[in-house]
Amino acid sequence: MEQNRKESWNVMKWGLGLFIAFVIFRLVTSDKSSPTEESHTSTSEITNNKAFVISQNFVKSALKSPSSADFGGMFAEPRVRNSGNEYIVNHYVDSKNSFGAEVRSRYTCTLTYISGDWADPNNWICNCLVVDGKVAYGCN
Known part of the structure; x- marks a missing residue:
């Protein structure tokens, strides 16, 4: 027993x-979200923070030292305005210049969200990027 x-x-x-x-x-x-949900983000689901994250990709491409870019971390408070699927991001980036010195640059990035996964930069168009008052991209 x-x-x-x-x-x-x-x-x-x-x-x-x-x-x-x-x-x-x-x-x-x-899997927390299915690929079909992720690939069909609606414009209403795009937040100002998401537009800020995407703007960083375009700004980095205009820098001399993209790997040194610092956008202020989690305490960053960018100014973002939006109208429909167009976003205008105003913020700063600290990065190294050609001489290796750390400099702060202010930028304005005008973005248009097309469709698809918001985190894919290919689903956005950078219409205009101005860094420290100089046109870095677009602005026709």
């Missing part, structure tokens, strides 16, 4: 262990 109780307890421990392992596996490998 005691032997049967030990065996059933061992079986229960194994079953519980497998169940916990399965739950952990599902949590680790679960």
Whole structure:
């Protein structure tokens, strides 16, 4: 009788262990959003913060040292205005110049969101980028 109780307890421990392992596996490998949801972001889902993040890609492409770019971290407070799918981002970037000195540059980036995944820069158009008063891109 005691032997049967030990065996059933061992079986229960194994079953519980497998169940916990399965739950952990599902949590680790679960996909929070399906690719179809992600690829069809509506204009109303685009926030000013998302436009700010995308503007950083375009600004970095205009810098002498893109890897040194610092946009102020999580405390950054960019000014972003939007009208429909067009966003105007005003902010600054600290980066190294040609001589290796750290400089702060102010920029204005006018963006248009086309469609698709908002995080893909190819789904945006940079209409105009002005860095420290000089046109870096577009502005026709």
